[in-house]
Amino acid sequence: MSIFLDQAFVNRDHESTRKFYNTWAPSYDAEITAAGYVTPTRCAEALASHTADLSAPILDFGCGSGLSGQAFKDVGFTQIDGVDLAPAMIEQARAKDIYRSLSVIEADATPKGQYAVISAVGVIGLGAAPSTTIDVLMYALPKGGKLVFSFNDHALADPTQTGRLNEWIDCSAARVLFAEYGAHLLIQNMNSTVYVIEKY
Ligand SMILES: C[S@@+](CC[C@H](N)C(=O)[O-])C[C@H]1O[C@@H](n2cnc3c(N)ncnc32)[C@H](O)[C@@H]1O
Numbered sequence: 001m002s003i004f005l006d007q008a009f010v011n012r013d014h015e016s017t018r019k020f021y022n023t024w025a026p027s028y029d030a031e032i033t034a035a036g037y038v039t040p041t042r043c044a045e046a047l048a049s050h051t052a053d054l055s056a057p058i059l060d061f062g063c064g065s066g067l068s069g070q071a072f073k074d075v076g077f078t079q080i081d082g083v084d085l086a087p088a089m090i091e092q093a094r095a096k097d098i099y100r101s102l103s104v105i106e107a108d109a110t111p112k113g114q115y116a117v118i119s120a121v122g123v124i125g126l127g128a129a130p131s132t133t134i135d136v137l138m139y140a141l142p143k144g145g146k147l148v149f150s151f152n153d154h155a156l157a158d159p160t161q162t163g164r165l166n167e168w169i170d171c172s173a174a175r176v177l178f179a180e181y182g183a184h185l186l187i188q189n190m191n192s193t194v195y196v197i198e199k200y
Contacts, residue, residue, distance in 0.1 A: 004028070005035055005188070009127045009154050014107035017128055018085045021064065025088035028065050036186025039150045040071035042194045043121045046178045047148040048075040050196050051117065055079060057100070059115040061137060062123030065092035066099065072119065073098050083110070108133055110140040119148045122184075122192075125155030131164040138168060141199045146177070152184050152192040165195070174199050 004024040012020060021028075048054065054076040060069050063082030072080050082099045084090050085107050094102055108129065110118070118137050123129050137147055155161040168174040177196045184192035 003031065005031055005185075009125075009152075012127055014085065017107070020127070021084075021086035022088040025065060025086065025092050028089065028092065029067065032067070032185075035188060036183070037067065037122075038183050038186060039152075039192050039194065040068045040121050041074070042180070042182055042192075043068065043119060043148050043150055044071035044075040044077070046180065046194050046196050047072070047117070047119065047146070048077070050146065050177050051077075056117055057081060057115055058117045058119055059083065059111065059140075060099070061110060061118055061120045061133075062129060063093055063099070063102070064089045064122075066096045068119060068121035069093065069098040070096065071121075081115075108136045110136055112140045113142055115140070116142055116145045117148070118145070121148070121150055122152070124149060125152055125161060126158065127154075131158075131161045134164045134168070138174065138199055143199060145199045146196055147174075147199070148194070148196045150184070150192040150194050153190050156193060165197075168197070172200060 055078045057079040060082045063084050069080045079100050081101045083103050083105045087104045090104050124133050174197045179195050181193045184190045
């Protein structure tokens with residue numbers, strides 16, 4: 001039964017997002033894995049295919065319980081740092097041998113200029129981080145830095161989300177290295193587009 005997943009995709013402010021994921025944390029892995037959550041693997045494979053040096057540190061923004069970090073580790077990335085606004089999700093991640101460092105942050109409080117690669121897997125969209133998070137993450141990257149992220153079907157149907165991405169592309173502040181629509185949650189028949197974009 002999808003107890004939390006059924007409530008995941010509704011509009012929330014940062015504080016209710018934190019509360020929601022704190023409550024979901026103990027059962028998040030079991031529920032979302034049973035639902036066939038494949039976007040972390042797709043993001044990790046896409047990023048690996050556009051990264052020459054797998055030892056380059058990645059900031060896994062919205063790392064949650066560590067499923068995204070595990071996917072990056074599985075494809076060979078060796079230095080993965082995680083940040084998330086929900087302490088109970090970070091505690092789940094801490095129990096696994098994935099991350100070099102883990103920190104609880106205020107919403108969108110991304111370290112600037114410290115990472116050439118940032119990920120936001122299943123993070124931006126209805127029920128989680130807002131469209132403006134793309135700007136925050138892109139400003140945190142240096143020139144030539146890469147952002148790998150996903151938009152699920154809800155985000156893809158929302159012009160404020162896709163519009164925010166398009167602004168970066170249309171004004172040549174970034175270019176798309178990879179964009180592929182595919183499975184997100186197999187059991188729910190929900191898809192996502194995985195993007196790798198490079199900052200100019
Ligand atoms: C659906 S989970 C994805 C977790 C992990 N990346 C994965 O793929 O399993 C979304 C995560 O984003 C975090 N999050 C949502 N909005 C955020 C924000 N504005 N700043 C930091 N973390 C945020 C939530 O606390 C939650 O852990």
